[in-house]
Structure formats: structure tokens, C-alpha cells
Amino acid sequence: MSVLVDEKSRVVVQGLTGREGSFHARQCREYGTKIVAGVTPGRGGAEHEGTPVYNTVREAVERQRADVSLIFVPPPAAADAIMEAADAGVRLVVCITEGIPTADMIRVRPYLARTGARLIGPNCPGIISPGRCKVGIMPGYIHKQGPVGVVSRSGTLTYEAVAQLSRRGIGQTTCIGIGGDPIIGTTFLDALALFKDDPETRAIVMIGEIGGTAEEEAARFAAREVKKPIVAFVAGQTAPPGRRMGHAGAIIAGGRGTAAEKMAALREAGVHVLKTPAEIGETVKRLLG
């Protein structure tokens, strides 16, 4: 099994006709994902590379039974796009867009809570269940079907971890990029809960970074609830305090959110904490035996 997306997922792409939307929708389709619709207001009724385009997500859901949305809408309109998807009854919203104002996301969160839709991201690579479905921008070919669940705040660092696993013949159930912003939908804790209940997932790789306390919250949950082995790396051990390291959420503020604190909390929870990302593949291999 995989979590959240599989071969039955029907994906609508919001922002399908844009440059990035076009490129990545094509890559997803080539991977085997059912891209059933696109949404670009004003372009409804058209077809884009064989995919029907609608003016609203509601129409895409009604006509094509889309249940997952993939968002490439530019930052000023992205929060609205997330809410539109949730309003239309999409169960999973994956928002790739980087640079959404924090104040917009503050309003998105309670809205999603009312509709029951789950958000992944924003500012993330998306989600992939290898061999089944790819809803995101990750290079599909580095993945392989298998027993490891991967959850990460970072995009390319996730690819690094996945490539190390696949190269050693270790596949993945599902890889979730939760995103690098201060306010996100699905958290580490949520992802651990999903992997804990997935019978096919036998080990979990968790890739955190500086800023916030989400890794610490996940550590407390892991200590209580998760019996499966967890391997973790936290990026930013050498980051100076007070400087935003690219991601809007990656900042050591007020002396809190350091890599050292997070690594200590995870270690205390029984998680295998690594000093460099180069050890991820070998460590998982050893734990799976």
C-alpha cells in the first residue's frame, strides 16, 4: 500500500497551461499519473496537450471526478487556488507554489479545517507513490517501489535521500515533501501517523531543517506511537542564527529552532539521527536488515 495517492488518484492541475504547469503535468502523465483535467480561468473549454481545461475546479471535479489537485498557480493567487480546490471537494491538495505570503496561509489553514481537505505544501516538491502515482515535480526515475516512507521539508534534499535508497535497491512506499514555509498543511507528525498505519511501510526517513518546532513535536509523537525504525537528518547544523536560509521557514529565531535542539529531541525519542545526509541510504539498509 501507499499513503494518500495511488494508481486510482484522479488529478486536476491548477495552472496547467503555464510553463511549469505544462512541463510537470506532462512528466506526471508520463510517469503514469491520471491527469484528468486542468484549470485556468478564462481558458475553459479548451484542450491542453490532450487534457480538458475548465474555468473552475468545481467543473473539473464534476466532469472528471478529480479527487486530487496539483497547484502551480503564482504566489499572489495561490492561497485562493488552495481554497477553491478544498471548496470543490478535492480530498488532497498539493501546492507546489513557492513564495505565498504568510498572512494568506494563516487564512487558508482554518478554511481547510472546515472543509476536511488535506493540504501538502506549499513550497514543496509534492508527493509520489513510486510505480503508482506522482503528483509533483520530483524526478520520477530516481524512485523505486518498496518499504520506506519518506517525509521531508526540503525538495532536492529528499531526492538525494531517495536516490541513495534506490541505488541500494531499497524502494519507497510514498515520499511526501511537506514544504519549507512557516505555515504548511501536512506536518511531520501527520506524515508519521500515516506511515505508522501503512502496513507496507517498514521504515521511515525524516528530513528536517532549522526553524520552528515541528521536528520536536514529531519526536514526541514518534516516542509514544511509532514502533517502526525512523532515520532522521536535520539540515542547517552550520547555519548562522537570524538569517533566513532560503526557505521562509528556515530561520533560527530568538535562539530557537536550531539543528542541535531538533537532533537532540529526535535522538531522545529513539530516532536514528545522522550527522550527514550521505549516510541515509546505508543506515536504512542496515535497519531493514
Add this chain to the structure above:
Amino acid sequence: MKIHEYQAKQILRRYGIAVPRGDVAFSPKEAAAQAARLGTKVVLKAQVHAGGRGKGGGIRIANDQAEAERLAAQMIGMTLVTPQTGAQGRKVRRLLVEETLAIGRELYLGMTLDRARGVPVVMACGQGGMEIEEVAARDPGAIRVEPVDPLTGLRPFQARKLAYGLGLEGDQVTQAVKLMAALARLYDETDAALVEINPLVLTSDQGTVLALDAKMGFDDNALFRHPEIRDLRDQDEEDPLEVEASAHSLNYIKLDGSVGCMVNGAGLAMATMDIIKHVGGAPANFLDVGGGANADQVAAAFRILVADAGVRAVLINIFGGILRVDVLARGVVDAVKQVGVKVPVVVRLEGTNVDEGRRIIAEAGLNFTIAEDMLDAAKRVVALAGAR
């Protein structure tokens, strides 16, 4: 984005929050004119984006116009070193000239995002004038916090809880409640990331509640809808290479090491810095070329890297997703042709269109070391940086 104290106070004033009378001065003459206009003993405050100014001689009192001019002449152009500037300090180019006031009590009032709650919070504390982190570490119970619901804003009852909690009475409560409401409105309407009034003071004569100092930062992602705030940016407060990088939408932070890093993705960029340190080297920078970088941006990134005199070797670590490896490779080749490269370069490429990317690098005839994986790349680049 950070702004200066005097700019923050202009914004506070616009929202009806009381601040001392005063204005900015760019020269001793202007400082003297401000002092004459105020007609009182004045305080001269160096305007730099760093706290702890008093400790480094960045805050001085002048009794009259002549003294204001004399002190301003000493302060403008000085290099101010405070616990927050680092050893190299900051050059003072602007002063805030303000009336002095008789202070009764000093309080702390701030507003910022609480990531765990997912909403902003107003923070109040009876111990003003100190670093709030120090108070939080020593006496966490001393800081009172009220979350601000995005649908309702800060409710008057929440402001009253904070005001009574600070030990305010009578008219002071009324003033503080009004002030906190204005603060919350300001935070929301300007897309602020941090507003700190520290200290918030009660004047000893009339018990007026007033912002004696102010610090503000704004959400960079929201500046597109606040051109008036974007105009407050002072590039003199930023590293010139960081200014150049931001002009090309690149995330660059200068550090002190010798290994220049060009990486795509913030997490991988941080991890690259970590692994360089792990194998005994020191990163010269954080540089994330981002997810959608084009060839021009990559070329700009390369120019910025080699412009840092401390860089003795460069590591390019790319795992292509949204940024395709062939795009990056073309950018690197263009940049090398434009800029010329005098330091050794180690390249590690993986991801979307990687074969095309590797072909472009190979056929360009550049003297690059190609690494197999991250650890291999880090070891090679640290050896090259050390060998020169």
C-alpha cells in the same frame, strides 16, 4: 525585510501609536536643525539594522543644538560595533534625533507569527528594555501571549487581559488597549513578520503610553503588494553581494569560509554546507539558485560566487527537479565564458535531464572535476580549497 527605527516609528504614527517627537538626520547640520526645532534636550540614535546600539556608543544625549551638531559629526560615518553587528560593525549613515522624555515604567510589546499555532500572537511583558529572548529563557511566565484569530482580529478583551496583566490602571489601560488594537491592525495590513515596541513606556509626568523604540520586519513574500514598504529598504545595511543576488532572485548569504557553494534548494544547500564542515572545510556562503532558475540567473550566481575573494574552490551541487540539470549546465558554461574561472570547480549533478546536463558540461571543454556523490564532492572540493 527589515527597516530602520525611524521608519518604523513613522508607520506607528500613521496607525495612531504615540512615539516621541523627532525625525531622521543624514548630516550634522540636519541633526542641529532637528534639535533646534524640538527645543529640548535630545537623544541621537544611530540608525542601523542591529540592536544593542547603546553599548557601542550608538545612542548619545545632547543638551543643546551645538552639542547635537558636534555629537552627530562624531556619529555619522562611525563604525558601530554592537553584540549584534559582529566584529566588523556597521557604518552609521543616518541618525534619529528625538526629544528626551521622563520615563516612569518600561514595558515590552511585540507581535510575531507563532508557527506552532499557525497564527500571529501579541506578546506583552512587564520587563521592558531587555532582549525578550533573555527574559523568555530566564522567566518564561513573565511573558503574556494572546493569539490573534485571522477571522476576528485581536479582540478588545484580549488586549484588556494583556493590559491588566502588565499592571496598568485607569486611563493607561484605555490607551494600551487602543494601542494594541492598532498594533494588530498594522501587523495584518502591512504583512509584517515582526513588530517589537521595546520599550513601551509610561511617561512619569502624565502616564502617557508611548513607543520609545521600535523594530519592524516584513514578509518578503508579501512585498509585491506593499510598494510603499519595499521603498523603505536600505541596501547600505546589506552585504553588496547579497544585494546583487537578490536583484537576480537568488538566495545568497555570505559566510566566512573558503568553499563557494552553488546548490539548488534550500535544504540541499544547508546540507551541503553541513557536509563541507563535516569533512573539515568551511562554506563561504549559502546559495540557493532556486527551483525555476534560468540560464541568466545561474550565470549571475556564478559571478557572485567568484566575486567573493575568500572563495578558493567552488562546489556545484545540483539535484534537478523543477530546475532542469541541462538549464543549469548551460548557465554554468555561459557564466564561465563570461566571467572566467580562476578557482577549481567540483561539479555534482543528478536529476531531471541529467544526461543532457553532463553532456553540456563535458563538451564545453571546461576543467571541472566531476564528483560521484555528495560526500565525494565535499571531500574533493575541501581538498582543492586547502591545497591552494
